[in-house]
Amino acid sequence: xxxxxxxxxxxxxxxxxxxxxxxxxxxxxxxxxxxxxxxxxxxxxxxxxxxxxxxxxxxxxxxxxxxxxxxxxxxxxxxxxxxxxxxxxxxxxxxxxxxxxxxxxxxxxxxxxxxxxxxxxxxxxxxxxxxxxxxxxxxxxxxxxxxxxxxxxxxxxxxxxxxxxxxxxxxxxxxxxxxxxxxxxxxxxxxxxxxxxxxxxxxxxxxxxxxxxxxxxxxxxxxxxxxxxxxxxxxxxxxxxxxxxxxxxxxxxxxxxxxxxxxxxxxxxxxxxxxxxxxxxxxxxxxxxxxxxxxxxxxxxxxxxxxxxxxxxxxxxxxxxxxxxxxxxxxxxxxxxxxxxxxxxxxxxxxxxxxxxxxxxxxxxxxxxxxxxxxxxxxxxxxxxxxxxxxxxxxxxxxxxxxxxxxxxxxxxxxxxxxxxxxxxxxxxxxxxxxxxxxxx
Numbered sequence: 402x403x404x405x406x407x408x409x410x411x412x413x414x415x416x417x418x419x420x421x422x423x424x425x426x427x428x429x430x431x432x433x434x435x436x437x438x439x440x441x442x443x444x445x446x447x448x449x450x451x452x453x454x455x456x457x458x459x460x461x462x463x464x465x466x467x468x469x470x471x472x473x474x475x476x477x478x479x480x481x482x483x484x485x486x487x488x489x490x491x492x493x494x495x496x497x498x499x500x501x502x503x504x505x506x507x508x509x510x511x512x513x514x515x516x517x518x519x520x521x522x523x524x525x526x527x528x529x530x531x532x533x534x535x536x537x538x539x540x541x542x543x544x545x546x547x548x549x550x551x552x553x554x555x556x557x558x559x560x561x562x563x564x565x566x567x568x569x570x571x572x573x574x575x576x577x578x579x580x581x582x583x584x585x586x587x588x589x590x591x592x593x594x595x596x597x598x599x600x601x602x603x604x605x606x607x608x609x610x611x612x613x614x615x616x617x618x619x620x621x622x623x624x625x626x627x628x629x630x631x632x633x634x635x636x637x638x639x640x641x642x643x644x645x646x647x648x649x650x651x652x653x654x655x656x657x658x659x660x661x662x663x664x665x666x667x668x669x670x671x672x673x674x675x676x677x678x679x680x681x682x683x684x685x686x687x688x689x690x691x692x693x694x695x696x697x698x699x700x701x702x703x704x705x706x707x708x709x710x711x712x713x714x715x716x717x718x719x720x721x722x723x724x725x726x727x728x729x730x731x732x733x734x735x736x737x738x739x740x741x742x743x744x745x746x747x748x749x750x751x752x753x754x755x756x757x758x759x760x761x762x763x764x765x766x767x768x769x770x771x772x773x774x775x776x777x778x779x780x781x782x783x784x785x786x787x788x789x790x791x792x793x794x795x796x797x798x799x800x801x802x803x804x805x806x807x808x809x810x811x812x813x814x815x816x817x818x819x820x821x822x823x824x825x826x827x828x829x830x831x832x833x834x835x836x837x838x839x840x841x842x
Contacts, residue, residue: 430499559591588619673752675741738805
């Protein structure tokens with residue numbers, strides 16, 4: 402049964418009189434803020450980057466999964482405003498925390514952004530307020546770290562304020578599932594916390610709202626989602642290495658296995674893992690498991706396999722060049738794609754960056770082509786990729802390395818080329834004509 406404070410807050414949310422805040426206007430926070438504004442709530446977005454705040458307030462989009470017109474219209478209509486002034490937290494009735502949770506240099510979770518956000522929110526907390534953590538993290542973060550920070554204000558979670566965890570499920574570039582239609586998991590510190598957060602998301606999103614018994618369950622299920630992919634990609638990568646040694650096409654093997662209508666789900670190899678989630682999230686769990694004197698051996702082994710793929714790719718390039726009577730050192734390598742997956746501009750944890758670093762250390766001369774990524778940082782310097790490649794680029798290259806299979810690359814030009822090509826993404830799967838000197842992972 403809800404107390405009076407919870408009932409008043411729930412009524413404000415149900416009638417869309419509540420003002421909602423979003424802390425962190427990145428890949429998770431900006432799409433969520435726009436959806437909340439579209440749903441009829443007044444939204445205040447908070448970010449420490451003045452450039453982001455200015456762009457939002459000018460209606461300028463910088464996230465691929467946000468529709469330009471939707472951001473512009475919500476800002477123009479006064480439904481969405483951004484600020485760096487955290488004192489405006491006092492004006493909101495519900496706030497979602499969507500800040501980074503990286504690993505530090507020792508592969509340990511860095512919760513400093515969550516802690517700083519919690520501390521800023523705590524300064525301006527008021528009775529009858531909902532706080533939801535969306536950042537992916539290890540089980541226990543919401544109750545062990547965020548809850549004590551918030552309760553220093555004097556308000557008690559479940560009585561005067563309400564705290565839940567609801568993991569983000571953002572898949573950049575996915576044309577089918579996005580923030581609005583992806584099912585949402587919600588776990589509150591108390592039943593009232595869960596109910597209030599569930600109603601807010603139900604009012605905003607089209608996907609089902611799945612309530613769980615605690616924040617820890619919600620935190621663990623998010624880690625399970627990404628660990629599942631992490632381990633199965635490692636299996637696909639290991640199969641690719643073995644198939645290469647045996648002279649078998651791993652892509653054909655996976656396609657054949659995928660014809661089974663039950664008991665198998667296809668995962669595909671590549672140059673390594675990228676993105677902010679899969680390469681990082683499973684290691685939150687390996688760290689937390691040590692608290693219970695348990696070692697997550699399968700997760701750690703999968704990490705070893707996935708982390709070894711960039712080196713495997715460079716070694717394959719070296720082998721292919723050797724067969725042409727050339728050394729990798731001083732060779733011209735045309736690298737196609739630096740984003741961590743196709744048709745997005747996101748280079749976070751991209752394996753292509755590691756490949757480039759290994760090429761540089763081997764003394765190769767590389768040129769990067771990527772029409773989605775405007776610039777990226779390499780060895781402390783800003784690199785601006787070429788937007789496309791020409792016949793002359795292919796002729797001058799000693800080897801063409803496809804690390805990201807963007808759909809706008811000129812595959813017909815590649816197919817007609819005599820260039821030595823090593824493809825880590827099976828880019829020509831749907832193409833009838835293959836290049837003459839073509840090899841794949």
